[in-house]
Amino acid sequence: MSKSAIWELGLVISLHSIGLNVFKLNCNQLFLKRNQIKDMDIMMSEL
Known part of the structure; x- marks a missing residue:
């Protein structure tokens, strides 16, 4: 996996959890x- 793909995956996961x-x-x-x-x-x- 390339670094940018890992970064994108991390971004997607964090957005998902937010x-x-x-x-x-x-x-x-x-x-x-x-x-x-x-x-x-x-x-x-x-009353």
Whole structure:
């Protein structure tokens, strides 16, 4: 493998892992928001 091919592969892998981390963060935020909405629904129904 040439040096540039290895470098490109490293770049692709790092971009991929960054993308996965961003995806996970977005999923976690959506999950938290959903739970907050549920909590608000519960509080509203108790009023």
